[in-house]
């Protein structure tokens with residue numbers, strides 16, 4: 001039997017949650033949640049006149065039918081491994097010693113995995129991320145990471161998650177912008193924003209390194225552009241979060257699964273996009289999306305080049321002093 005994105009029903013994680021009384025780590029078991037279909041509402045921009053037809057569709061594209069088998073019964077047990085990265089909403093770690101119980105499948109179909117752990121005040125953002133992974137199921141393994149599910153558990157009083165404090169957000173009180181995107185916020189999301197005692201994670205295929213600072217050849221630029229174009233075919237805009245931190249190499253650490261060709265242009269990408277909490281589903285045509293992305297992607301590659309300049313930190317620092325003197329005075 002093959003391990004697929006629907007195989008896991010529950011996850012036990014070691015070395016993530018600490019019992020404050022004993023100061024020892026305890027294992028916690030998280031159960032899989034199904035993301036409500038209406039968690040995110042599509043946005044519809046009415047056409048002001050027929051001449052906008054090349055830019056705005058008459059309706060928002062429907063979610064393609066899932067090609068995954070029904071939810072499986074597998075249980076995954078793993079230990080929190082190396083810290084990989086973090087952001088406003090989450091901390092991401094490798095999963096070590098991954099074991100699947102006997103209801104599961106051919107080990108050759110199990111790739112290296114990571115766990116994306118929502119910060120305690122960002123549960124709603126992770127739920128949005130999970131919704132977009134479902135929505136873009138047909139791009140998993142080609143333009144975006146494979147997602148093996150969204151899992152949660154309520155923490156008991158006296159339990160803590162050291163990873164939250166060891167890798168704090170730059171601004172822990174920053175407003176959660178993921179909540180501003182949907183005109184009508186789903187009631188589950190409102191409940192999530194009030195909770196601080198829930199451990200919520202996504203289990204994802206482990207991808208490679210982030211797009212690095214520095215100049216990049218045209219083939220990389222066009223590959224990255226076509227990742228966003230793939231999402232456009234599903235009516236999904238990721239334009240709010242075009243950053244090199246969200247563009248990762250296709251997986252190469254063994255064990256890994258081969259990259260699949262894009263269902264829209266048959267291209268096998270060398271890169272993947274992650275992080276969809278700020279994404280939007282909308283009735284734009286691929287042309288309208290492309291017009292939006294061209295400038296975002298261009299600026300991202302320009303910024304990447306700037307970042308590699310030796311004086312980047314000096315010139316980009318908030319303390320940098322503007323040179324007020326014209327050359328002639330120096």
Ligand SMILES: Nc1ncnc2c1ncn2[C@@H]1O[C@H](COP(=O)(O)OP(=O)(O)OP(=O)(O)O)[C@@H](O)[C@H]1O
Nearest residue numbers: 085086087088089090092145204205206207245275
């Ligand atoms: N599937 C993955 N494989 C390998 N590394 C990953 C994966 N997903 C995320 N990362 C790493 O973790 C970092 C943080 O992930 P991500 O951007 O999804 O977090 P976030 O908290 O949602 O970010 P933000 O809210 O600031 O946009 C990424 O920049 C990347 O380095």
